[in-house]
Amino acid sequence: MNSSHIISADNDGKSIRKFLLRELKPKGKWLTPFNIISIPIIILGIALIIIRFWKGIGAITNLSQEIPWGLWIGFDVVTGVAFAGGAYVITFMVYILNMKKYHSIVRVTVLNGFLAYLFYAGALLLDLGRPWNVINPIIGNNFGVSSVLFLVAWHFLLYMIAQLIEFSPAIAEWLGARRAHKILSGMTLAAVIFGITLSMLHQSGLGALYLMAKEKIHPLWYSEFIPILFFVSSIFAGLSMVIFEGSISHRVFSDQISNKNHKAQHGIIQGLAKICAGTMFVYFFLQLLVFIHGKHWALINTPMGYWYLLEIIGFVLIPMVLFFYSYRTNNAFIIRLASILTMLGVILNRLNVTIIGFRWDMAVRYVPSWMEIVVTLTVLFTEIWIFRWVINRLPVLRESPKWANEEKALQKPAFGDKHQRA
Amino acid sequence: MDLHRRDFFKVLGATGITLAVGKELEAAPKVKNDLEFHGILYDSARCKGCRGCEYDCADANGLPEPPPNKDIKGLRKPDDKHRTVVNEYKTSKGIVYAKMQCMHCNEPACGAACLTQAMTKTKKGPVIWRGDKCMGCRYCMVSCPFDIPKFEYHSPNPKIEKCTMCFETRVQKGELPACVENCPNEALLFGTRRELIQEARRRIFEKPDLYYDQIYGEHEAGGTCWLYLSPVPFKEIGLNTSIQTASYPALTKGFLYSVPSVFVLVPALLLGIQQATKKDNLKNESEDE
Numbered sequence: 251m252n253s254s255h256i257i258s259a260d261n262d263g264k265s266i267r268k269f270l271l272r273e274l275k276p277k278g279k280w281l282t283p284f285n286i287i288s289i290p291i292i293i294l295g296i297a298l299i300i301i302r303f304w305k306g307i308g309a310i311t312n313l314s315q316e317i318p319w320g321l322w323i324g325f326d327v328v329t330g331v332a333f334a335g336g337a338y339v340i341t342f343m344v345y346i347l348n349m350k351k352y353h354s355i356v357r358v359t360v361l362n363g364f365l366a367y368l369f370y371a372g373a374l375l376l377d378l379g380r381p382w383n384v385i386n387p388i389i390g391n392n393f394g395v396s397s398v399l400f401l402v403a404w405h406f407l408l409y410m411i412a413q414l415i416e417f418s419p420a421i422a423e424w425l426g427a428r429r430a431h432k433i434l435s436g437m438t439l440a441a442v443i444f445g446i447t448l449s450m451l452h453q454s455g456l457g458a459l460y461l462m463a464k465e466k467i468h469p470l471w472y473s474e475f476i477p478i479l480f481f482v483s484s485i486f487a488g489l490s491m492v493i494f495e496g497s498i499s500h501r502v503f504s505d506q507i508s509n510k511n512h513k514a515q516h517g518i519i520q521g522l523a524k525i526c527a528g529t530m531f532v533y534f535f536l537q538l539l540v541f542i543h544g545k546h547w548a549l550i551n552t553p554m555g556y557w558y559l560l561e562i563i564g565f566v567l568i569p570m571v572l573f574f575y576s577y578r579t580n581n582a583f584i585i586r587l588a589s590i591l592t593m594l595g596v597i598l599n600r601l602n603v604t605i606i607g608f609r610w611d612m613a614v615r616y617v618p619s620w621m622e623i624v625v626t627l628t629v630l631f632t633e634i635w636i637f638r639w640v641i642n643r644l645p646v647l648r649e650s651p652k653w654a655n656e657e658k659a660l661q662k663p664a665f666g667d668k669h670q671r672a
Numbered sequence: 673m674d675l676h677r678r679d680f681f682k683v684l685g686a687t688g689i690t691l692a693v694g695k696e697l698e699a700a701p702k703v704k705n706d707l708e709f710h711g712i713l714y715d716s717a718r719c720k721g722c723r724g725c726e727y728d729c730a731d732a733n734g735l736p737e738p739p740p741n742k743d744i745k746g747l748r749k750p751d752d753k754h755r756t757v758v759n760e761y762k763t764s765k766g767i768v769y770a771k772m773q774c775m776h777c778n779e780p781a782c783g784a785a786c787l788t789q790a791m792t793k794t795k796k797g798p799v800i801w802r803g804d805k806c807m808g809c810r811y812c813m814v815s816c817p818f819d820i821p822k823f824e825y826h827s828p829n830p831k832i833e834k835c836t837m838c839f840e841t842r843v844q845k846g847e848l849p850a851c852v853e854n855c856p857n858e859a860l861l862f863g864t865r866r867e868l869i870q871e872a873r874r875r876i877f878e879k880p881d882l883y884y885d886q887i888y889g890e891h892e893a894g895g896t897c898w899l900y901l902s903p904v905p906f907k908e909i910g911l912n913t914s915i916q917t918a919s920y921p922a923l924t925k926g927f928l929y930s931v932p933s934v935f936v937l938v939p940a941l942l943l944g945i946q947q948a949t950k951k952d953n954l955k956n957e958s959e960d961e
Binding site: 303304305306307308309311313314315316318319342345346347348377378379380381383384386387391392393394396397398399400401403439443444446447450451454455458459460461462463464465466474477 | 751787788806810826828912931939943945946
């Protein structure tokens with residue numbers, strides 16, 4: 251029996267090619283507000299990307315010899331990866347701590363994380379001057395093992411593979427590949443453990459990238475603890491993103507979500523808010539310690555000092571208090587508000603380290619060109635397009651097909667699923 | 673007992689000699705450090721600001737000719753077309769000239785930053801860039817405390833430009849770097865770093881009134897292969913004096929050293945937690961039934 255026959259047999263006897271062709275077609279209305287805004291921007295962005303590869307990076311960016319990393323690294327990669335941190339936190343809770351309550355949001359969070367990494371690695375390619383050599387650190391045309399960037403690059407690649415494995419049962423369910431589903435589901439725990447370890451290291455590694463730029467970053471944002479601060483903040487950055495994205499998905503894709511999961515959503519958001527409040531308290535305390543150890547009291551009474559206070563008080567302390575408050579009052583609106591403030595705070599923090607506080611003493615400051623912003627939006631919108639395409643087809647938000655659940659129950663007769671069968 | 677006293681002493685003696693000699697032999701290559709970096713001593717008290725080195729550098733490396741004196745306004749920095757520049761500074765001791773280029777650190781931040789070792793420290797001392805490895809990420813530029821590597825932003829096939837001490841074209845063949853060979857005022861001196869420091873100390877000792885009593889580059893950034901002498905404090909001739917004396921790669925060492933332990937400990941811990949919480953689940957199950 252050849253392999254294509256196996257797949258078609260698995261897919262209830264239907265031809266796999268016809269199935270894929272049918273699935274590739276768009277579903278639903280074309281002229282939605284999101285499409286009307288995003289399509290022109292994506293077309294413009296693609297044109298700009300062509301100019302970038304034709305004339306060089308300087309043709310569309312405001313980067314300079316003193317400021318070699320701008321919006322594409324500081325926002326797309328460093329900030330974007332922090333927001334993708336939700337995937338490792340949620341998989342930790344569900345697969346390692348066995349918190350079954352959060353199981354319904356695992357797939358959508360992992361999908362979000364995977365696409366985020368895929369597109370931010372893509373954004374990184376745009377920023378590379380000699381992208382044809384990107385394969386060098388992978389194939390071993392000299393391993394720069396003393397480089398933090400070497401670690402981050404490898405971790406991006408390995409983590410994407412781990413996330414793909416974590417998500418792959420959903421693809422198998424979509425294709426109706428029962429045998430593959432069984433094998434891939436068995437690999438989930440290993441991928442999760444590997445993925446969490448990788449995430450811990452590269453979330454902090456993104457901060458460690460800036461350790462050698464000691465005199466270039468404003469002292470209020472530079473400390474040897476950047477890696478730890480980046481790691482801790484990635485926990486609540488990721489979870490705030492999960493809360494925010496969840497509240498949008500539950501509106502936009504409400505037809506996909508079962509009644510049971512709709513009702514569970516409030517409890518999930520409340521639980522996540524609790525974790526956010528706790529980790530933000532730890533983060534705030536760490537920031538305080540770093541500040542006191544740095545002895546930067548004199549710097550507070552400067553424009554950069556006020557900016558620092560705005561970040562720490564306005565976008566860490568206040569959302570933290572709101573998260574604590576929402577947990578007492580059981581108010582979903584306050585949780586959403588707090589998650590948006592937290593996300594703004596994380597954006598502010600990452601940009602302060604990578605762009606605003608980087609060479610703050612220069613006479614000519616770096617401000618991204620409109621073209622850099624359009625390319626960033628292009629990356630973001632394309633990601634949302636792919637996300638929507640996947641949500642509409644694969645069992646991500648909606649329930650898995652019956653056979654997949656039955657298989658699970660058969661595999662692990664001793665565990666929780668037995669309740670459902672009984 | 674077969675072992676006699678005499679034999680015992682023989683064995684003891686032999687062991688002692690072996691241990692003593694063996695130790696010495698093993699330690700020998702460590703004492704004789706085969707890494708003897710070469711560098712250049714730049715004496716700004718001798719430099720007359722003729723900018724001949726700029727022209728020689730451009731000529732030797734196939735770069736566009738530097739601008740004539742009349743077109744120069746204010747201070748310049750090396751850029752993607754000029755690997756070295758000579759600036760004129762009005763100091764407390766009158767006009768002093770200072771040449772700027774890559775410092776060729778003993779432990780270069782750019783080299784530690786490079787994930788493909790395109791930026792690499794040669795055993796002879798110069799830090800060079802290799803185009804077949806570089807992917808243009810510009811992390812070397814972020815890391816370099818002297819802001820030296822420059823990137824061709826307006827090229828679809830951009831290169832990183834910086835002084836290579838003419839390593840591949842001249843130094844490797846036993847010739848002097850272009851700037852050193854042609855300096856008419858003997859402001860530049862090529863040699864091993866050890867010799868250059870001795871020579872610099874000798875000059876300071878012989879003319880204490882002329883020189884500021886310090887060698888820039890002896891300790892900066894963990895030591896550099898370019899060394900500077902100046903009649904005035906280095907800040908006055910535009911050198912970065914906020915550079916730390918420890919090497920820059922040392923700043924990321926702590927993080928990188930933690931990686932293997934995290935990779936061993938965290939998965940084990942996670943698996944342990946997973947097993948522990950699973951067992952709990954089982955127990956509840958049996959209670960339910």
